[in-house]
Amino acid sequence: MSKFYLPPQGGIPLSRRRFVQGLAAGGALLGLGMRPRPSYADQLRVRMGPQVLRGSRFDLSYSPTPVNYTGKERFATAINGSVPAPVLHWKEGDTVTLNVTNHLAEDTSIHWHGIILPSSQDGVPNISDGFMGIAPGETYSYRFPVMQNGTYWYHSHSGFQEQTGAYGAIVIDPLEPEPFSYDRDYVVLLSDWSDEDPNAIYAKLKKLSHYYNFRERTVSESVAEIEEKGWSGFWANRGMWNEMRMSDRDISDVTGYTYTFLMNGVTPADGWLGLFKRGERVRLRFINAAAMTFFDVRIPGLQMTVVAADGQYVEPVSVDEFRIGVAETYDVLVEPHDDRAYTVFAQAIDRSGYARGTLAPDPSLVAEVPSLDRAPILTHGDMGMAMDHSMHDMGGMGPGQQDMPGKGENEPAMGAMKCGAAMMAGMDHSQHDMAAMGQAAKPSMGSGGAGYGTAQPVSYDAVRMGPQVDMLADAAQYRLDDPGVGLRNNGRRVLAYADLFRLGPTDDPREPGREINLHLTGNMSRYMWSMNGIKFADAEPLQLKYGERVRINLINDTMMNHPIHLHGMWSDLETGDGKKIPRKHTAIVQPGAMLSYLVTADAMGGWAYHCHLLYHMPGMFRKVVVS
């Protein structure tokens, strides 16, 4: 049990420290020899994160590498003996060659996440053109021109190797000057480490899907709710969950019960270190390389200006906090004006733990670590319940106030009303409620034009129902200005997708020629995941015509956030301005919500298209063929 419950350090109650804090100065002492008392210099080296490789020719090598994050030695599927793998620093316009040697006992691969390249170089075994993976003992040479700049990452696309350390950052210097300046530049790569074999994690989830969830509703909470609302209010709120056999506490499938959350491979106990001099402007390149964990990131005392999303420039937006889904990247600028330390705090979405780092003018300084927020609770809106339902709940009090008293958490309905008007079939009855809120002069979301989402009502015809699908979101809506469960009305300015606009004009201003509806489906208790109710093994590839502009509507019929990643082509996220459509490679579809993006099918061949949560991926996956 010591693995799971380390003695408390500092003033945070034990219950808040349930996640695996990690072993101090132990984590990534790779190649330093496991001395019992690492020297100060060693400790500092550990805290600085992985090495950086520059150039256009790289030799990368997978080998089983001992790591120790928790007091127990485990073997990572490390690249060049390092977790995370080295930062690869490229230049836009170069052609890079990457020789990847496999010293593991099983097949492996590397996928260059977010990089526009030929299908044959994309690195997904049996999906990418002609690529079958890299067999043990073999070396595979990737070679492709670098046609973009920004922050990206790379990882294994074989089995569950991503969970065991096969990931690293990519930084690409631009040809043209950047639209902002900075004095320091740091990669902040977030990940989740478990001492358990990932196959064992997957098996446990199949046998008991809430295995890792220790935030379930207890009897005393129900009693308190009954005292507050009376029996009728309690049943009105609980009824839907009980009838559907769903848990409103189901935020993360795998939690801090088994995970140690890492920042640049450094445990929370040590904390990654980034140095600055007072008055400098620091660029932080956040990458979520976790297998299963969404992080909510903030730096108490500093405003963050988001300047790029998924490697692509966006109109600068200042925030206190942002949610980063698995596989997303955000570049932010911060300007520390004081000679003091700041904590880079990345709490897991379910608040079962955090990754931590320090920005400081001196390595000896540390800042206070904030306590974890209260664990989020899903609302009816997160289940895609019809608007009229939540309108009744709301009474005159504003969204969700009656639903979630004292929880600091609102129904997402407000956001839906602002951007979701006129877009969904089931909404007619609440139209007049919203008319009172006023409509913007610009086309609204759901008006059908490029950048504004589909005008068609959500259709469920394509979903194959059966034991593999446990729910449909009967009123999925765009919730672009909803920061997501656990972040609503928390008193901080939180980034939402509605804040993202491309810096510069839309790349492909064409209207979509057709629309594809994809439902994200699953059965939580059987732990089965699929698209349109059909898992990858049974699905036909999705066919795109070369050159076409297509709209993909993603409807989330589950209660989990799914980060959906399309390989090879940009996902042009429709956030409400046709002239400035931001490009992403991975987009979060919130529970019970809908999201649309436009895709220009300008890359021939076979591509992977999937949920980037590692244990959802085997089922919630499609092959896309552009021909």
Added chain:
Amino acid sequence: MKKAFFGLVAVLMLPGLTHSAGGDDPVLTKVMIDQLEVRATDGPDPWVLDAQAWVGRDLQKFWMKVEGEYLDGNATEAEVQALYSRAIAPYWDLQVGWRHDIRPDPSRDWLAVGFEGLAPYWFEVEGAAFIGESGQVGARLKGEYEWMFTQRWVLSPELEMNLHSKDDEEVGVGSGLSDLQLGLRLRYEVRREFAPYVGVNWTRKFGNTADFARDEGEDTNDVQIVAGVRVWF
């Protein structure tokens, strides 16, 4: 009969050979000892086992269910079921197979047709009809609920009832509602897979079943304190 079931297992395994490793639906095995407990009575204390195991994939599994009672080193009750289980709805499995009662003597064989799943409001429900020799028909209904007092203290009430179409005096079964069992167990999950518990168990026999029991000098209405462990892996 046994051959048929092993054949079934082989069929379940077959898709595993055609799909490459790392697929979404590996063949898994789960063993669940729901109850392994001693029951305190006035006389000698019986040991009771209620366990299941399955092997298979998401939607198709092969199940074994075992129930037994040991008293003074002798098995007084022992029942084994071997079932093919198929998911028919998001929360429900249909189970068909064979039930064999080893004890009490003489043994009895049944064809079993049942369902198992999670009902709305989180009731775990299991029901089965058994078609026995010489036209005997049995039915069993089980229900269980879990109250989480904390993330580790769980109070679990459960109910089981058995019904039969005819008397079968040799094994002490009477027609109609034969017996009813109500239990209340409080467990502490040291980890998910391992939870010691204490509880109380009330058993009542009815009608001819009760008469047969009285003839044997057995109790027909019994409240027992129980202690045991719940284990799965």
